[in-house]
Amino acid sequence: MPAFILERMCRGCKHCVNACPVQAIRMVAHLTVVDPNLCTECEACMEVCIHGAITFKSIEEEKTNG
Secondary structure (H helix, E strand, O other): OOOEEOOOOOOOOOHHHHHOOOOOEEEEOOEEEEOOOOOOOOOHHHHHOOOOOEEOOOHHHHHHHO
16 A cells, blocks of 8 residues: 555655655645655555654555544
């Protein structure tokens, strides 16, 4: 599953954008967007996110698995 941005936690610092080795993350109108077709699940973005706003589980999956 590609990276998933938790919008309520993202502050738009762009650390993830700069860390992504395949440019799968970009900013669109002050929102961080992940292109799931480009994401290689390397977790570089998650490692540099100082706000804990990136995960590799969707909100729906977290709700289901508790």
